Amino acid sequence: MSAENRRFLLAARPVGLPKAGDWKFDTCARPEPGEGQLLVKVLHISLDPAMRGWMNDGKSYLPPVGLGEVMRAGAVGRVLASKNPAFAVGEHVVGMFGVQEYALSDGKGIAKVDPERAPLPTYLSALGMTGMTAYFGLLDVGQPKPGETVVVSGAAGAVGSLVGQIAKLKGCRVVGIAGGAEKCRYLTDELGFDAAIDYKAEDVRAALRRHCPRGIDVFFDNVGGDILDAALSQIAMRARIVICGAISQYNNTTPIKGPSNYLALLVNRARMEGMIVFDYAPRYGEAAVELAGWLAAGKLKSREDVVAGLETFPQTLLKLFKGENAGKLVLKVADS
């Protein structure tokens, strides 16, 4: 067991796509837990588009990561030492442990997970924040009704692929928008989407007209930009647009492209609403029960794209912004 802790500290506020120099890969002494604390050995780290936003200065739903601070990240790990009576050595936990090998915690905001019930990366994916985002964003904000048409962008991504599958389980017709034939094939052939639109090869607006002849009732947006505008051009009366993210805009060096077609909200008496998963913390349990049930019954597929090696973090994160990940992107730090 190493007496050192390797970690990524934020070193600069990125302009455009983050580059390796925006972090400092640092080595320090492994910390020891104080009274009430536990020491977690980080095993798998969740890589998410939202991390780009956390690197920016300025007010948001969470404070920015400070320069010199460990890069914020959700992760799953194993309790290595504990002076907190609620956590025992050897238990597995999930929490915001950061991009590092070892993390101290006071136990607040972390949860135990059972590696016998699901592989550990699944607790960052379908059974983690990703699953919670898909579940509450779709069902609570989007409020789809059976028979309605649900369209999701970033559909082959971690959140999008769950959103589409949950919408199918709730009796909706589901159309996914993704980049590339292989992702589209995955959506229709493996996840059971009714249709998929390859935004790299097709006119998205025309394809939405074709696949959603009665209009889009729920649009779950992970992408923003031109795809949001294309969806707005085809919304149905009283449509609900869930703003979960805008990955196409996070690395802009010019102002964000707002939706030119936003007056479609007026014409169609529709609404566009943002969501932040952390608001649903009191209800995570309810979602976890349903998601775990679907997983166990084989009705929901959770796919993780696991890349090994803490030191690969900067370039691995970029896979998200290049659309190179297949499912939930996870950085594997250690086996156990």
Next chain:
Amino acid sequence: MSAENRRFLLAARPVGLPKAGDWKFDTCARPEPGEGQLLVKVLHISLDPAMRGWMNDGKSYLPPVGLGEVMRAGAVGRVLASKNPAFAVGEHVVGMFGVQEYALSDGKGIAKVDPERAPLPTYLSALGMTGMTAYFGLLDVGQPKPGETVVVSGAAGAVGSLVGQIAKLKGCRVVGIAGGAEKCRYLTDELGFDAAIDYKAEDVRAALRRHCPRGIDVFFDNVGGDILDAALSQIAMRARIVICGAISQYNNTTPIKGPSNYLALLVNRARMEGMIVFDYAPRYGEAAVELAGWLAAGKLKSREDVVAGLETFPQTLLKLFKGENAGKLVLKVADS
């Protein structure tokens, strides 16, 4: 009594600001009511920003006005002849009678009004579609709670001035955005707004920060463009943005400017929702009772800017887009 009917027919689809040549000022024989019909002498015509949208081709919440058709407009008039048992000669009615001196109606979608209870132009203003728009847009879509901060753009306009006053009556703190010192003075000194921002003279974003230190809970938008973006920059958690109109964008010859700050919806878990007053037709009565009560009690002021002369229609309509109207713009066609 003239045997002729003068009227404005749509002659062209405008590009940018409408010009006189986009209509044909036409004279035809005054029609006679057939079985079930009534003939209305038009007295006052409602001039509204929405008329600009009705002149465009393409799908919207109402079909476009066809080329060669009478320009669509709400109006109040007097029944001149009737072969419809529900309407008697001499009664006053409000409906979509168009920009003309005489209109035929089958009685559907029109309502009787009482000139003893309120001046006729008020039935196009606080007691008409304008009042209904303000009432349901604010209360039903915006859902303000006492103590919350409501901001309204186009605040000295027909809808905006009512929205602000209704919000005050419901116990909110109200900030109006309008163009020019005189309009701003009117809002604070005569209508009781808590503050007014002159967008022609002030940095709207900075002024909103100053006047809404705890953020904007409800933003009622009649304007769009940069003002919508400024408001988004200052919304509070769970804010509601009512999209009623976007007068700054209606005469664009370039694509509409979408709100660059729309991700404020995500950060603040806020929603943006469009409304069309016609959806509330089954509830007009409920609003009319409350609005009439406030008017009678002197708690609500309805101001009409009445311009005489049907033939002035093209240039009078432009007052709306130049911000030259003081309150509800009404075209007076005849005295009685």
